[in-house]
Amino acid sequence: xxxxxxxxxxxxxxxxxxxxxxxxxxxxxxxxxxxxxxxxxxxxxxxxxxxxxxxxxxxxxxxxxxxxxxxxxxxxxxxxxxxxxxxxxxxxxxxxxxxxxxxxxxxxxxxxxxxxxxxxxxxxxxxxxxxxxxxxxxxxxxxxxxxxxxxxxxxxxxxxxxxxxxxxxxxxxxxxxxxxxxxxxxxxxxxxxxxxxxxxxxxxxxxxxxxxxxxxxxxxxxxxxxxxxxxxxxxxxxxxxxxxxxxxxxxxxxxxxxxxxxxxxxxxxxxxxxxxxxxxxxxxxxxxxxxxxxxxxxxxxxxxxxxxxxxxxxxxxxxxxxxxxxxxxxxxxxxxxxxxxxxxxxxxxxxxxxxxxxxxxxxxxxxxxx
Numbered sequence: 001x002x003x004x005x006x007x008x009x010x011x012x013x014x015x016x017x018x019x020x021x022x023x024x025x026x027x028x029x030x031x032x033x034x035x036x037x038x039x040x041x042x043x044x045x046x047x048x049x050x051x052x053x054x055x056x057x058x059x060x061x062x063x064x065x066x067x068x069x070x071x072x073x074x075x076x077x078x079x080x081x082x083x084x085x086x087x088x089x090x091x092x093x094x095x096x097x098x099x100x101x102x103x104x105x106x107x108x109x110x111x112x113x114x115x116x117x118x119x120x121x122x123x124x125x126x127x128x129x130x131x132x133x134x135x136x137x138x139x140x141x142x143x144x145x146x147x148x149x150x151x152x153x154x155x156x157x158x159x160x161x162x163x164x165x166x167x168x169x170x171x172x173x174x175x176x177x178x179x180x181x182x183x184x185x186x187x188x189x190x191x192x193x194x195x196x197x198x199x200x201x202x203x204x205x206x207x208x209x210x211x212x213x214x215x216x217x218x219x220x221x222x223x224x225x226x227x228x229x230x231x232x233x234x235x236x237x238x239x240x241x242x243x244x245x246x247x248x249x250x251x252x253x254x255x256x257x258x259x260x261x262x263x264x265x266x267x268x269x270x271x272x273x274x275x276x277x278x279x280x281x282x283x284x285x286x287x288x289x290x291x292x293x294x295x296x297x298x299x300x301x302x303x304x305x306x307x308x309x310x311x312x313x314x315x316x317x318x319x320x321x322x323x324x325x326x327x328x329x330x331x332x333x334x335x336x337x338x339x340x341x342x343x344x345x346x347x348x349x350x351x352x353x354x355x356x357x358x359x360x361x362x363x364x365x366x367x368x369x370x
Contacts, residue, residue, distance in 0.1 A: 005043035005074040005115060010066040010104065012038050014055040015363040017326050024141040026168020026197025033322050037355055040107040042074040047111025048353050051273035052300065053099035058367040060100045069104060074115060077108040081279040098251035098274055105277025106303060110350035120351050121344045124310035130343035131308035133301065134191065137321035138165025147177060148184035155188050158319065159340035162189030168197025175209060182214045191218035198222050200230045207238035220245045231264035243267055248298035250275050256284045260291040267315055271298035272307055285311035302327045302334045302353055305342045330360045
């Protein structure tokens with residue numbers, strides 16, 4: 001039996017990258033995005049993980065979570081994941097703690113795959129060789145020209161079969177914006193995302209109109225994802241041609257179980273940078289298999305490329321403007337779409353990603369151990 005390889009060190013960096021234009025959705029607006037990047041080292045190799053979260057999560061990683069991971073078996077990421085979950089119990093497993101754990105868990109799985117000399121998807125097990133993407137952006141802060149140019153571009157340049165736009169911040173403008181997008185993208189699939197901005201009756205009305213007038217096929221978070229009764233009511237009173245989706249704010253397995261058990265959605269979303277990394281995402285995928293509901297990955301496409309191939313009931317992943325841009329800026333080895341799909345690079349171990357430190361340095365922000 002081979003000698004155990006220990007995790008020797010965790011290090012973490014935080015970067016805040018300005019957006020290329022002001023961005024907004026149905027309930028929020030922003031001008032920058034922060035990513036924390038974790039490196040796990042052991043056995044002469046290193047693994048990389050990341051999460052889109054606040055820079056303060058990096059302090060938790062540099063302190064408590066690094067202490068937990070150090071010395072543990074590098075071949076046992078789920079064991080370390082469980083230890084981290086226990087460690088954050090008294091100050092809350094959701095939110096910032098979950099994003100911190102997610103980044104560490106991804107780094108540990110990347111380290112394991114790198115030590116084995118295999119792509120991450122080969123270590124996890126592969127249901128499919130590639131995953132479809134849908135182009136996503138279409139912010140409510142965009143004017144009509146920006147909106148239609150971006151979404152039509154996903155179809156023309158990346159070969160996307162579907163595109164998604166934001167709605168909800170100015171409901172009176174939504175029908176006209178959706179109509180303009182439909183005209184610009186032709187027969188491609190059109191998704192809308194309200195980020196929980198509508199009330200139940202309002203969402204029911206928009207579901208009827210979006211589906212009937214503009215052939216919208218996906219209505220994401222029509223009401224708050226915390227309102228499972230409201231989501232179910234919208235789903236029950238929507239045309240059969242439009243699917244209700246939610247789940248990107250799931251941090252724990254119980255969240256996904258409650259949402260699926262409530263019969264509130266047609267497609268479950270999950271984000272490995274929030275729900276516990278590789279370990280948490282695969283747990284959510286197993287629940288979707290048990291409930292016979294398809295799974296769609298939220299954002300972080302360079303990470304979800306591998307996980308989408310390893311999830312049994314996987315529909316597609318979100319090719320989100322901000323994260324596509326940031327991952328191309330900061331990482332070598334990001335996937336390149338071809339004919340609307342992305343595929344893990346079988347020639348590179350782990351996720352196949354490497355931080356471009358010189359390119360990332362201008363965006364670095366200070367962190368303090370907690």
